[in-house]
Amino acid sequence: MNPSARTLLDKLWDAHQVVAETAAAPGVLYIDLHLIHEVTTPQAFTELRARGLSVRRPERILATLDHSTPTTPRDAQGQHVYASEEAAAQVAQLELNCLQFGIDLQGWSSESRGIVHVIGPELGATQPGMTIVCGDSHTSTHGAFGALAFGIGTTEVGHVLATQCLLQRKPKNFAIHVEGRLAPGVTAKDLALHLIGRIGVNGGTGHVLEYRGSAIEALTMEERMTLCNMSIEAGARAGLIAPDETTFAYLQGRERAPKGAAWDQALAYWRTLPSDAGARYDRELRFDAADVRPTISYGTHPGMVVALHAPVPAAKDLPERRALDYMRVDAGKPMTGMPVDLVFLGSCTNSRISDLRAAASLLQGRRIAANVRMLVVPGSVTVQREAEKEGLDQVFRDAGAEWREPGCSMCIAMNGDLAQPGQLVVSTSNRNFEGRQGPGARTVLASPLVAAASALAGCIADPRDVGKSGDTSSTREQAA
């Protein structure tokens, strides 16, 4: 054991802690990139105004509109149709705040607008070695690049706006080693759900999860983002993956990535970031990628998951019994075959181009079931344009799905996209608590492949069965 060996987290921390933490006080961490959106910023700007403060480094902020924005086209008068006055006011307020404080906003007219966690990487603003914060829990997504990225509260948003620094205590190191290869039809989403099922929704509390091993190295950047996105659902402060050639290839040439000599210099630094051999972790977990099967949630938190055809486990306590009741799920039976009302393909977990391609590969030349409504919501205008260039929008429309404008959409149901009470939604998003997708709505978290297969079958179905003769109806019979 080398006592000076450091983990990726240790290195990121050491490089950004400008005042050391003591037993009595947290340390001061310098923040490289601050992401902001319309929901968690209004009070922070109000506070700045009240104190007569300016924004310390406006050029270090990436601002976008995503949560409250409608995903339907403008009306006949060319106006956006907001779900509520509150939603419209949030958007107008961020527009005004950005204007007044000199912040560049990816607003309605920007070709770069989209879900904050989709556009950061897309623009190359998210880079290895950075500290990245946002008033949003799924900031963990950006850890896929070897950046220390985590969610903060609205008060802290104000601190970062004013000082570009944050008071923080260092989290602990938790290594998740995954060796081998995911089987065909098994995705990064399945891996994330499987992991949360294993360690629980509080399993990562107080820790940063560093995903390691051959199975992680084999993932694309978009798959790594899906995995890191859900770290917060395991209770972790953040997720991390060491930057490697896959990371560098993804970033090179992107709008905000370093160029020329600055690129070479950045690359040299980024290569020093991976955890040293012999570095010590506070906790470690190992499993084989081959253990992961297509996985879905059956309850009302992302830790209540089950392999696609496996029986739903019996409730262990009162909250679990309540969850099964709410979901109208029977213990002892598999989820496959359960009738589906809605399918949502979108959110910062699974709305990137590879997610849309995966779903489209199953929907191509087929029709979704008559009882199902399917919403396809690209994560950004960039994803939207690329999908349209490839003709994926037409594949979705021809299959009977709705092709929408980018935004958080039905992931959070604060923008007009929501399920009706009692409706069952197979959703590629990351949260499934009671009412998340609308009052009384029942959410089943799944991969884009499972979502597409379920849309086709009209009930929860296995993507590996699509195209096999008589498969989907036989799943339905099984349930009856």
Ligand SMILES: CC(C)[C@H](C(=O)O)[C@@H](O)C(=O)O
């Ligand atoms: C609105 C925001 C504070 C919230 C979050 O922090 O995650 C949202 O993005 C969510 O997914 O629930």
Ligand code: SF4
């Ligand atoms: S897509 Fe969903 S999880 Fe992601 S930032 Fe938006 S509301 Fe939060």
